[in-house]
Amino acid sequence: MTTRKAFWQGVGRSLPFLLVVAPFSTLFGVVATDAGLSLAQAMGFSVLVIAGASQFAALQMMVDNAPVAMVLLASLAVNLRMAMYSASLAPYLGKAPLWQRALVAYLNFDQSYAVGVARYEDDPDMPVPARVAFFVGIALPIATLWCIMSLAGILLGAAIPASFGLDFALPIAFLALIAPMLRTVAHLVAALVSIVAALLLAGLPSGVGLLIAAGLAMCAGAGFETWMERRAA
Amino acid sequence: MTYSDASVWGIIAALALGTYLIRFSFLGLIGDRPLPPVVLRMLRYTPVAVLPGMVAPLVLWPAATDGQTDPVRLMAALVTFGVGYWRKNVLLAMLAGALVLSVGLSLTAPR
Numbered sequence: 001m002t003t004r005k006a007f008w009q010g011v012g013r014s015l016p017f018l019l020v021v022a023p024f025s026t027l028f029g030v031v032a033t034d035a036g037l038s039l040a041q042a043m044g045f046s047v048l049v050i051a052g053a054s055q056f057a058a059l060q061m062m063v064d065n066a067p068v069a070m071v072l073l074a075s076l077a078v079n080l081r082m083a084m085y086s087a088s089l090a091p092y093l094g095k096a097p098l099w100q101r102a103l104v105a106y107l108n109f110d111q112s113y114a115v116g117v118a119r120y121e122d123d124p125d126m127p128v129p130a131r132v133a134f135f136v137g138i139a140l141p142i143a144t145l146w147c148i149m150s151l152a153g154i155l156l157g158a159a160i161p162a163s164f165g166l167d168f169a170l171p172i173a174f175l176a177l178i179a180p181m182l183r184t185v186a187h188l189v190a191a192l193v194s195i196v197a198a199l200l201l202a203g204l205p206s207g208v209g210l211l212i213a214a215g216l217a218m219c220a221g222a223g224f225e226t227w228m229e230r231r232a233a
Numbered sequence: 234m235t236y237s238d239a240s241v242w243g244i245i246a247a248l249a250l251g252t253y254l255i256r257f258s259f260l261g262l263i264g265d266r267p268l269p270p271v272v273l274r275m276l277r278y279t280p281v282a283v284l285p286g287m288v289a290p291l292v293l294w295p296a297a298t299d300g301q302t303d304p305v306r307l308m309a310a311l312v313t314f315g316v317g318y319w320r321k322n323v324l325l326a327m328l329a330g331a332l333v334l335s336v337g338l339s340l341t342a343p344r
Contacts, residue, residue: 020324027327036234041241048249053280057287058248062234062241063296071244076251078283084276087259087268098261105257167297168306168334172313174288176326179317181281190278191285198286199293210286217282222274 001123006130010115010137017111018145024173025146028055029153030160031169035063039154046150050106050143053177054078060170061207070207077214085113092120092131100132107139186228190221305337 001009025046032042037059045055058075066074085108093104116135120126126134182188194217201209236244259268268276292310294300313330317323 023324023327037241038238041238041245044242044245044249048245049252051252053284054248054252057283058244060287060291062236062244065235068236068240068244072247072251074283074287075248076255077279079252079255080279081276082252082256083258084268084273086256087273090259093260101260102257105253105260108256108260168295168309169331171288171291171295171306171310172327172330172334174284175292175310175313176317176323176330178281178284178288179314179326180321180323182318187278187281190281194282194284194286195289198289202290202294210283213286214279214283217286218275218278221278221282222271225274 001126001130003127003129003133006126007133007137010134010139011141012137013115013119014111014138014141017142021142021145022149024052025149026153026156027169027173028052028059029150029155030157031056031153031166031173032059032150033154033157034166035059039151039158042154043147043151046147050146051079051082051109052146053174056170056173060174063170064207066207067205070205070211074207074210074214077211082108082113085110088117089113092117093128093135095128096132104132104135107136107143109139109142111142112139184225186221186225189224190217193217193220305334305341308337309334 028046029042032045032055033039037045045058049055049058054075057078058071061071061074086105089104089108093101096104112135115138116131119134120131178191182191194213197213197216198210201212203209204212288310292307293302295303295306297303298306309330312333313326316329317326320326
């Protein structure tokens with residue numbers, strides 16, 4: 001497979017995701033502006049951080065005026081899963097030049113990772129340059145649209161007054177993101193532990209309860225998965 | 234929001250750098266030595282461990298109603314979650330929740 005063909009194949013595979021990315025990034029722009037971020041700051045999030053769930057998480061913590069360290073810890077915790085993506089891409093892309101791996105890292109999203117790895121597993125003989133081109137092909141349209149529609153949302157958010165219900169846009173966005181992730185009982189267990197612990201610890205200083213709840217939930221999910229495996233064995 | 238401009242930019246810069254380093258980690262610095270399975274297993278659960286705990290208080294005690302549980306917002310949240318869980322579709326879940334929220338709020342608005 002030629003590098004050029006792999007790139008365009010990746011672009012084709014990105015199209016279904018654009019339907020989700022467009023409204024989601026628009027929503028980020030609207031909510032960020034509503035929360036009081038300037039155009040440059042909101043765009044700073046979308047271009048430099050370029051990780052939807054953690055951008056929304058940071059915004060929510062900032063609306064609550066949480067201490068800066070807590071904002072960072074909670075938002076980075078949301079992105080820790082990408083270390084797993086990075087580890088699982090390394091055997092396929094580890095031989096690519098450093099600048100290409102650096103580019104892939106910037107474009108390492110949920111969607112590009114999932115589609116990319118599935119393709120690499122299907123076709124073990126794919127040359128490394130074609131793998132990189134395929135990955136960039138999936139991620140580039142997503143990244144471009146993410147930034148453009150964030151800008152559209154910022155301009156839209158500045159134009160509409162703080163209308164009713166906008167306060168609840170963030171919770172709705174989070175719930176819509178989380179629900180489809182709960183594919184196994186272990187995921188449900190983790191989510192449930194997270195909810196119960198966060199509610200019980202809500203009295204602690206902003207963000208502290210959430211971090212403890214998240215730690216407990218990670219252990220619960222991983223522990224439950226291990227227990228299920230042992231039981232099946 | 235009561236942060237100074239400098240703090241907001243500090244948050245953006247630190248979050249951008251931290252996120253990039255997480256994404257780059259194994260691809261760039263650590264190479265293709267595999268992670269211990271128990272670490273991979275924990276990492277897999279980070280989004281579902283962080284986000285539900287963040288949302289739960291917002292749903293039960295919304296700031297817009299001064300922390301009083303609001304039937305309309307609660308219903309919108311349940312519908313969003315239900316549709317997302319059932320259809321496994323982020324966009325559909327968001328639209329369903331937004332619909333319930335806007336219809337509910339307009340029906341219960343004081344006139």
